[in-house]
Amino acid sequence: MTRFAQLVMGPAGSGKSTYCSNMVKHCEVLGRTVHVVNLDPAAEQFDYPVLADVRELIHIDDAMEDEALQFGPNGGLIFCMEYLVQNLDWLREQLDDVEDDYIIFDCPGQIELYTHIPAMKQLVEALQNWNFRVCGVFLIDSQFMIEASKFTSGVLTALSTMVNMEITHVNILTKLDLLSKKAKKDLDRYLDPDMETLLQEEFMDEKFSHRFKKLNQAVAKLVDDYSLVKFLPLDITDEESINDILLQIDLAIQYGDELEPREPRDPEDLDPAEENVDSGYDQGE
Incomplete structure (x- = not known):
């Protein structure tokens, strides 16, 4: 059975957990069941329910407080992800208990994990062996991408991740809702630069x-x-923006190709929030 996954990556503070939370809420409106797995051993809080939490396997404090290891935050995070890769049976057990086939993985914010350390690449290979079609979703904060020099740095970071991970990839500029009106006007130059x-x-x-x-x-x-490298804009206050990104990811991993088209519903039965975001997929629920 084919399963589907989003691997949500990006620098610290780029909005990964916020993205996961809003994507879950959006899918609920669509009538789709989506689960989130937290892969950040340093996470402090998030406002979405988790299917599995890597902190149950290893927490960054375990690595930093171990007298034999004596790692700092960066070394401790890398150690935790390498430990996860060495214990992938734990993750597989968590995923095998779920019937739904769409999982979002909320990943750590240390950029080295995606550019030249093999741990995340090994995780992707394991997911593919478990019949997952994986889409890399790379987030960059749009507030730091509205100058050419900073934008170039962001493009190269995204490109390095794309080359290293070798999976279907979607790049997203986040936090558009926080941009000034002037910055929003200039943004089009950077989406397809x-x-x-x-x-x-x-x-x-x-x-x-x-x-x-x-x-x-x-x-x-x-x-x-x-x-x-191209970017999609994300404004979490705009359901159409979230839906456009979801559709792009679904197309990238061919989600829905094997599903039966569902019968149109009577407009009177639709919740007002659903009228403009109906996905057209039959989830078999």
């Missing part, structure tokens, strides 16, 4: 050292020529 143009404008304003001009132009040309 012309990198060379963005950097050239910044060079003209002399915000960027000309020593790095050729290097950045080469990187920008690479991203532009191969259309490697």
Whole structure:
């Protein structure tokens, strides 16, 4: 049986847990059952129900307080994720108890885990062996992405994650609801960017050292020529924004291809919140 998963990644503070919470609530409106697994051993709180919590297996305090290990926060987090990979039977037991086939994994915010440390890649390979179709969902805070130099840094981080994870991938700019009106007007330039143009404008304003001009132009040309990185906007106050992202992810992992179209419901039976977000999938419930 094919199962489906979102692997929610991104830097600390990019809104991963908020994304998971709102995606669960949105799916409830659609009549879809979605479960969340917390994979962050340093998580302090979240407002969604969890199917499984890695802190029941290992907590970051276990690594930091162990006198033999004496890890700091970063080393402790890496140790915890490597420990999880060494004990994947625990995770499989948690997932095997669930009949529903759509799982969202809320991952830690340490970017090294996605760019050059193999633990998350090994987790993905295990999920694929368990018949999951996995979509990487990489979140970046839009408030730090409205200048060309910062945007370039974010693009390279997303690209590094895409290359390392080797899975279907969706990049998202989060926290649009917190942007100023002026920033929102400029945002379209960054959703489907012309990198060379963005950097050239910044060079003209002399915000960027000309020593790095050729290097950045080469990187920008690479991203532009191969259309490697694009972003979807997320405004958690806008149900249509959340639904657009869910549809993109569903298409990426071919969710719904094997489901029967459900019978149209009488408009009088619809909850007002459902009228504009009905997904058209039969969940067999």
